[in-house]
Amino acid sequence: MEKEESFHGPDIEPDVEDSSRRNFLKQSSLLTAVALTPVTALKAAEMRVDDKVASVFEKLPLKMEVNGKQQNLSVEPRSTLLDILREQLDLTGTKKGCDHGQCGACTVHVDGKRINSCLTLGIMMNGKKITTIEGLAKGDQLHPMQEAFIKHDGFQCGYCTPGQIMSAVACIREGHAGSEQEIREYMSGNICRCGAYPNIVNAILEVKDGGQTV
Amino acid sequence: MKQFQYLRPATQQAVLDVINKPGTKIIAGGTNLVDLMKRGVATPDKLVDINHLPLKNITITKTGLHIGALALNSVVSENDLVAKKQPLLAMALKAGASPQLRNMATVGGNMMQRTRCGYFYDTTMPCNKRVPGSGCGAYEGVNRMHAIFGGSEQCIAVHPSDMCVSLAALDAEVIIAGKKGERRLPFTEFHRLPGDHPEMDNQLTAGELIIGVEIPDNNFSKNSYYLKVRDRQSYAFALVSVAAALDIENGIIQHARLAMGGVAHKPWRLFDAERSLIGKPASEDNFKQAAQLAMQGAKGYGYNSFKLKLGPATIAEALKHAAGLV
Ligand SMILES: Cc1cc2nc3c(=O)[nH]c(=O)nc-3n(C[C@H](O)[C@H](O)[C@H](O)COP(=O)(O)OP(=O)(O)OC[C@H]3O[C@@H](n4cnc5c(N)ncnc54)[C@H](O)[C@@H]3O)c2cc1C
Ligand code: FES
Ligand code: FES
Numbered sequence: 104m105e106k107e108e109s110f111h112g113p114d115i116e117p118d119v120e121d122s123s124r125r126n127f128l129k130q131s132s133l134l135t136a137v138a139l140t141p142v143t144a145l146k147a148a149e150m151r152v153d154d155k156v157a158s159v160f161e162k163l164p165l166k167m168e169v170n171g172k173q174q175n176l177s178v179e180p181r182s183t184l185l186d187i188l189r190e191q192l193d194l195t196g197t198k199k200g201c202d203h204g205q206c207g208a209c210t211v212h213v214d215g216k217r218i219n220s221c222l223t224l225g226i227m228m229n230g231k232k233i234t235t236i237e238g239l240a241k242g243d244q245l246h247p248m249q250e251a252f253i254k255h256d257g258f259q260c261g262y263c264t265p266g267q268i269m270s271a272v273a274c275i276r277e278g279h280a281g282s283e284q285e286i287r288e289y290m291s292g293n294i295c296r297c298g299a300y301p302n303i304v305n306a307i308l309e310v311k312d313g314g315q316t317v
Numbered sequence: 318m319k320q321f322q323y324l325r326p327a328t329q330q331a332v333l334d335v336i337n338k339p340g341t342k343i344i345a346g347g348t349n350l351v352d353l354m355k356r357g358v359a360t361p362d363k364l365v366d367i368n369h370l371p372l373k374n375i376t377i378t379k380t381g382l383h384i385g386a387l388a389l390n391s392v393v394s395e396n397d398l399v400a401k402k403q404p405l406l407a408m409a410l411k412a413g414a415s416p417q418l419r420n421m422a423t424v425g426g427n428m429m430q431r432t433r434c435g436y437f438y439d440t441t442m443p444c445n446k447r448v449p450g451s452g453c454g455a456y457e458g459v460n461r462m463h464a465i466f467g468g469s470e471q472c473i474a475v476h477p478s479d480m481c482v483s484l485a486a487l488d489a490e491v492i493i494a495g496k497k498g499e500r501r502l503p504f505t506e507f508h509r510l511p512g513d514h515p516e517m518d519n520q521l522t523a524g525e526l527i528i529g530v531e532i533p534d535n536n537f538s539k540n541s542y543y544l545k546v547r548d549r550q551s552y553a554f555a556l557v558s559v560a561a562a563l564d565i566e567n568g569i570i571q572h573a574r575l576a577m578g579g580v581a582h583k584p585w586r587l588f589d590a591e592r593s594l595i596g597k598p599a600s601e602d603n604f605k606q607a608a609q610l611a612m613q614g615a616k617g618y619g620y621n622s623f624k625l626k627l628g629p630a631t632i633a634e635a636l637k638h639a640a641g642l643v
Binding site: 161163179180181183202203204207210216217218219222223224226227270273274277279287288289291292293294 | 318319320321322323344347348351352354355356364366368391414415416417418420421550551552
């Protein structure tokens with residue numbers, strides 16, 4: 104990852120950091136901790152969590168590019184990319200289906216490759232370029248895959264659709280849309296409860312055969 | 318998910334310095350660990366992100382093919398050297414998970430992934446692997462996905478990996494780094510059987526890091542096949558899978574390698590069946606006989622007893638594909 108120098112938090116020798124925090128906390132009252140990190144530390148204080156409070160409840164800086172725009176965020180290490188996109192950046196096009204890697208509704212591109220954002224820790228995306236469904240269209244002009252999904256009725260309820268479209272675009276870019284059979288295999292990471300599969304395959308075939316750059 | 322501290326060491330030495338501390342876990346692709354953390358099955362205090370280590374190489378060595386622990390499952394499965402020298406590995410990888418997950422999953426993480434046993438995943442259920450001494454829910458429970466070889470009363474979970482089945486068949490070696498230097502283990506000895514300690518999946522000790530695997534050169538590339546039988550055609554774990562590799566000269570089998578997935582706590586090598594094939598013609602009858610031999614000692618636990626029939630049928634079928642008879 105490139106922009107390492109700007110990211111000091113977790114890179115420093117951990118024990119140094121750890122023990123200084125621990126000492127700090129031992130010296131400070133829980134009230135001080137509450138003043139510093141309100142809600143989470145308060146909960147921790149109630150639960151009598153020990154001196155790890157400071158180091159674990161700390162938010163870390165995260166820089167990533169989302170749909171062409173640089174974002175400087177502050178995130179909990181446990182926040183997934185999916186939750187950060189939806190809740191911190193208001194990009195709710197990316198859907199949470201299963202939240203466990205089993206459905207593909209949360210599919211986004213990281214540095215051009217499709218991944219499941221629900222199993223990705225946001226903090227591990229520092230310096231990366233993310234594309235979500237919101238980043239596919241050019242202004243009012245839909246992406247050819249979006250057009251094709253509309254034309255072929257590639258959805259019913261639409262819940263799986265953003266993930267399907269992100270996956271479909273990647274499927275063509277990877278060179279895995281050579282035949283109906285290959286498309287089915289390489290789209291298997293995206294489940295559709297409405298069963299729009301045949302129409303999704305047709306949409307992908309059309310975009311592939313149309314030869315447009317996706 | 319429980320809170321944790323996130324560390325991103327820049328060097329292998331820095332990783333080795335921190336990972337031996339209790340409560341510390343390595344994270345690579347995160348596809349297994351994050352899932353387990355969300356469910357409260359894994360509760361590390363510290364996560365050590367190893368993605369900045371230079372362990373992504375796929376290179377030819379004097380004796381074989383080296384694959385770094387951080388090489389992505391998707392990258393390995395599409396790599397030209399792998400396709401040419403070890404197509405069985407590529408086939409097994411492509412049969413696993415989904416394109417999205419393979420773009421995240423690493424070789425090291427795949428080896429270290431934990432069982433998908435429902436009792437292991439459900440923190441309200443007993444499971445000796447998750448909480449030693451709490452009992453095994455699967456032994457007399459819903460055990461459709463479970464082991465037919467090498468289980469114990471403590472645990473009949475299976476190792477879920479496809480990649481590992483092919484690496485066990487191909488006589489790969491695991492390269493491990495620790496504070497005292499590097500060591501190598503045959504792939505077949507890396508994962509262990511549950512015995513009285515099902516909480517231990519493999520031989521990696523606290524403080525050690527997998528840095529890669531090496532597959533020795535062989536003559537199997539023309540005649541290998543990975544056959545995976547599952548509840549749906551794609552994006553599902555194996556009920557039974559078979560990695561078959563043959564070295565055939567003038568119709569006669571010179572060498573054979575066979576391993577099964579979905580049947581044991583580790584990738585299950587079928588040494589006796591392999592030996593039985595040597596010097597014989599590559600024929601359906603011989604494959605069926607080898608498959609029967611392979612099933613010696615297999616045991617069903619009720620819901621999974623169908624694997625006693627599915628197992629040999631899958632072995633014979635995989636061998637037929639490998640030999641080009643299908
Ligand atoms: C819905 C779903 C379906 C799946 N289907 C399949 C399937 O059909 N077949 C299949 O084979 N797999 C399947 N998988 C599992 C997938 O292959 C694994 O989750 C993946 O390979 C784990 O790799 P990772 O890099 O993401 O590991 P992580 O989640 O990052 O880590 C997993 C474990 O490995 C340890 N670890 C990682 N790297 C190292 C290292 N270098 N040295 C020491 N320890 C290390 C971590 O500490 C952790 O305990 C599926 C997963 C999901 C979520
Ligand atoms: S929400 Fe990520 S795969 Fe289902
Ligand atoms: S359109 Fe409803 S889930 Fe796919």
